[in-house]
Amino acid sequence: MASNATSVTEPNVAPTSTPISSADTVPLNISSIITFLFSLSALRDWLKLILIGGFFETCRQIVFGLYYKMVSAFWVNAYFDGHDACYDWLMVWLSKQPSWKRSRDVQISTQTYGAKSSAITLDGEENHSSSLKSFRKLSYLPSLSVTYSLWYKGCYMTITRTQEQVQNGWFGEKEQTLNISILTRNRDILVHLLQEARTEYIAAQEHHMCIFAHMDGWNNGWTHVASRSKRSLNSIILDPGIKEMLVEDARGFLESKAWYAERGIPFRRGYLLWGAPGSGKSSLIHALAGELGLDIYVVSLGKAGLDDSSLNSLINQLPERCIALMEDIDAAFTTELTRDNEAANDSKNPQNPGGSALSLASTQTNNRVTLSGLLNTLDADWHAHQLGRILFATTNKFSSLDPALRRPGRMDVHIEFKLASKYQARELFYRFFHPGDVVTGIDDDESDSDESDGSSDSGYSSRDKPEKVQLIEIETPTVHDKDKLTNGKLRSLANEFADAIPEHEFSMAALQGYLMMHKTAPLQAIEQVGIWSQKEKEDRAAKDQPTQHEPRKEDVKLPEETEKEKLEKEITQRVEKEVREHLERERFEKELMERIEKEMTAKMEELFNGQHIC
Ligand SMILES: Nc1ncnc2c1ncn2[C@@H]1O[C@H](COP(=O)(O)OP(=O)(O)OP(=O)(O)O)[C@@H](O)[C@H]1O
Structure with missing residues (x-):
């Protein structure tokens, strides 16, 4: 019975070999968790490391914070973006520093940089410009990522030029920055430096003007x-009064900001110069920009990648007091391009050949400027900013411009440029062989009189009185010009020249071209001008008129066919241009990708090497 009882009461559990220690059990409350964690020696070591590391990092940050505070208290730091005008000022200033000229670590470039900027002529190079060989000026720029130190007004100063590749839309772009640090507590030193740099830049610019353009793509x-060297206004020969009116109008405009503001009139002025090719429209704009000390910003409306919004943003970025120039505006905006693109897309309209071409372009690429886009840009942005911008537009075909574009408020002044008048021909001849800054349009006899004070109706601004008899030497005279010409003789030759030139038949460019053929022989130019003029007229007539001989059957073309052919040619040319530009862009992108790849590979290698060394 007992054995039975024993067998019943004994538990049927296998005996455990080792007892479970309290440390191995998972703790259930927080204090026991902490006790448990501290009992792990590895964790203890980790915590120590974290605490020590944190302590040192905090110390480092405090030290660096104090250092930067101290540095910013004793140093004045300034950064200049490569696209900004101040960058150019500082480069010009730097190029004038003797210590910089002695620098042994420079970047040399044949690109002109800024105005005259950092173009430093090497000893002995001065004479090269007079040689017949083509000569490219060298620019010495601060090397990239090298820090130059110099003294300015008793203060130690460092200059560092850096460049980095940034992504701009699809394209990469190199952006340069100039960093100037001056060891001083006086912040005014920086202001002085900037003022000095700007003054030097303006002085360097005195005989130069800058031309800016916008690049392709998304930049x-x-x-x-x-x-460019400034062109003297005197070298532009127009009929009396025109040039003077334009200069006065533009100058008056720039000086009347308050007047415009008081009346709530947008402070902008548009000039439309239209007329014959080669009559001096572009030349006059450049000369005027030089006279008024303005830079020219060329807006190429047909440029690939330019659309309404990028045009708007470009115009917004124009600086105060400048000339925005839209040349051959008719090429982009004709009456055929109506305000909505849909109408322009009407390629079936036979009266609308330009429209067809444009519509083709606009259906193929969406990045074209529309007329309404331009009008909106002119109205909205130019009105919003009272910045005194002058817009010049040129065209050969006034009537083909949309009336909305040429109306006052957008194009306030219209100036017609005709083919050369006799007056212009005479002055061109005289000035060509006697290019000094003289009063023109006055006969020698008149110049004797007291009234000849330079304000004759020729309007040329020089106040110098012409000498009564002036010997004019023509360089390397030919057989005909052995005798030196007196001023009077040259005047009478100019009159003869003008007599031989029919009024409003030849462009000034054509007359200039003729004189260039006799540039050292005025007498010969007079002798042959009649023959030349006759021949030019005949050539022109031959080009305009159908040939006298019986045309072959296959040569006969109906006017409609000719028009159609012209249109087709125009379209083909446009498409070809677009394709060319597209290919060019593709090539550029490919090159860029290759370059980026190369740079990345180099960087990776560098990185890899670094790790290896560690
Ligand atoms: N009125 C002028 N006075 C002096 N030179 C002139 C004049 N007109 C033209 N020229 C000369 O002719 C050349 C062409 O002139 P310019 O380019 O200014 O003409 P344009 O009217 O702008 O021609 P286009 O309409 O074809 O652009 C220049 O070299 C310029 O010196």
Whole structure:
């Protein structure tokens, strides 16, 4: 019975080999969790490391914070963006610093930079410009990522030029920055530096003007593309009064900001110069810009990648007091391009050949400027900013411009440029062989009189009285011009020249071209002008008239066919241009990708090497 009882009461559980320790059990409350964690020695070490690391990091941050505070208290730091005008000022200023000229670490470029800017002529190079060989000026720029130090007004100063590749839309772009640090507590030093740099820049610009243009693609900004010597207004020969009126109007406009503001009139002025090709429209704008000290911003409405919104943004970025120039505006905006693109897309209209071409372009690429886009830009943005911008537009075909574009308020002054008058021909001849700054339009006899004070109706601004008899030497005279010409003789030759030139038949460019053929022989130019004029007229008539001989059957073309052919040619040319531009863009993108790839590979290698060394 007992054995039975024993067998019943004994538990049927396998005995455990080791007892479970209290430390191995998972703790249930927080204090026991902490006790449990501290019992793990590895974790203890980790915590120590974190605390020590945190302590040192905090110390580092405090030290650096104090350092930067101290640095910012003793240093004045300024950054200049490569696209900004101040960048150019500082480059010009830098180029004038003797210590910079002695620098042994420079970047050399044949690109002109800014105005005259950092173009430093090497010793012995001065004479090159007089040689017949083509000569490109060298620009010495601060090397990239090198810090130059110099002294300015007793203060130590460092200059660093950096460049980085930034992504701009689809395209990459190099952006340059100039960093100037001056060791001083006086912030005015920076202001002085900027003022000095600007003054030097203006002085360097005195005989130059800058031309800016916008680049293709999505880079929506202005780039300095050229610095040109200012052209004297005297070298532009127009019928009396025209040039003077324009200069006075533009100058008066720039000086009357308050007048415009008081009356709530948008402070802008538009000039439309229209007329014969080669009659001096572009030349006059450049000369006027030089006279008024304005830079020219060329807006190419037909440029690939330019659409309404990018045009708007470009115009918004124009600086105060400048000339915006839209050349051959008729090429982009004709009556055929109506305000809504749909109408322009009406390619079936036989009266609308330009419209067809444009519609084709606009259906193929959506990035074209529309007339309404331009009108909106002119109205909205130029009105909003009272910045005194002058718009010049030129065209050969006044009537083909949409009336909305040429109405006052958008194009306030219209100036017609005709083919050369006798007056212009005479003055051109005289000035061509006697290009000094003289009073023109006055006969020698008149110049004797007291009234000849330079304000004759020729309107040329020089106040110098012409000498009664002036010997004019023609360089390397030919057989005909052995004798030196007196001023009077040259005047009478100019009159002869004008007599031989029919009124309003030749452009000034054509007359200039003729004189260029006799540039050292005025007498010969007079002798042959009759023959030349006759021949030109005959050539022109031959081009205009159908040929006298019986045309072959296949040569006969109906006027409609000719028109159609012209249209087809125009379309083909446009399409070809678009394709060319597209291919060009593709090529550029490919090159860019390759370059980026290369740079990335180099960076990766560098990185890899670095890790390896570590
Ligand atoms: N009125 C002028 N006075 C002096 N030179 C002139 C004049 N007109 C033209 N020229 C000369 O002719 C050349 C062409 O002139 P310019 O380019 O200014 O003409 P344009 O009217 O703008 O021609 P286009 O309408 O074809 O653009 C220049 O070299 C310029 O010096």
